[in-house]
Amino acid sequence: MRLGRGVEWGIHCAALLAELGPGETLSAAALALKFGLSPSYLLKHLKTLTRDGILVSVPGPAGGYRLARSAARISLLDIVQAIEGSGPAFRCCEIRQHGPERLPPAAYPRPCAINAAMLRAERAWRSALAAESVADIVARFHAEADPRSVAASREFLARYRRPQRGRPERATV
Amino acid sequence: MRLGRGVEWGIHCAALLAELGPGETLSAAALALKFGLSPSYLLKHLKTLTRDGILVSVPGPAGGYRLARSAARISLLDIVQAIEGSGPAFRCCEIRQHGPERLPPAAYPRPCAINAAMLRAERAWRSALAAESVADIVARFHAEADPRSVAASREFLARYRRPQRGRPERATV
């Protein structure tokens, strides 16, 4: 079992975007710079998150990305499913029906016991991911991380954030 | 996230081997026939399970595979880890240290909050898999499956099982 790098990148980006004021955005280039990633490839994952309704993209100059809803309403599961797909990790091939002694499909009304057990485990995994929100991650970062790291992030945001277009930045929290 | 087919195959094979008498074996060819799989490729996974101490292989003519210990002591987690590897699905790249404003490594004594959350979820998944044994799977099969299917398995075993070498089959349960 293996998760792609995009999951880690997506969560980190979401956590950073969560620290923006309402309406503010951050360009993909700035996010890539902050984490030392390839801007082109990061863009691919940000696009995916936008498609899935987790981020909102603002086109044109001074555009960028922001969270589509409050960080407390975005779970790690949302991001993982957007990047990796929502399908189950264990895909039952129904090999119990593939032998030489197979019965008609009607003889298998219940799901395979193995499949059921594997899916139960996956539900436990998903539940744990759903219980953790991006806001929780941010809170832990502020509580546990080195103060210099927190200050650096704050400074980075002040330097690269893009105000909401059209009207001056308003606090609508 | 995606699990290979070998996991499903391995569990099915272990469940079938669990129905053998003590010391009896089943050849890889018989297992492949029972499930309609490629014998060559199935052999690859059986080899892996043998390496990991879940199965025992008996070489030579009339050889085959049997469980290395009682089915109650083999969990689904054992099989999944043998096939897929025991490493974590989420591999933290420490990208928080890769930006332009990185601090010396000593400034990150605690693990990344994101990594911690992902690993917590994986522990939940592993716990669920560890709680289910191959014996449980077999019990469910006997309790829930179509009687014809159970009878077919019993008949298959009677046809293809290999007795313990050297001495006649003894019941040492």
Added chain:
DNA sequence: GGATGGTTACTCGGATAGGAGGTGTCCGAGTTCTAAGGG
């Protein structure tokens, strides 16, 4: 001075190559069974 239109530069979006890992297959090493030959 203010409004307006065109230009420009910057952003995201999709389509396109490269590489790692899972998938599938083959042939060789090892071991046991078999059978023939001799005592």
Added chain:
DNA sequence: CCCTTAGAACTCGGACACCTCCTATCCGAGTAACCATCC
């Protein structure tokens, strides 16, 4: 009739191609900001 020994067949074990998916990159479409021009 029993033991020895050589052969053969069957088993598992490791090494070799193929294919899908993740990784990485580029160029094009679209949009808002900017600036020169006109009123």
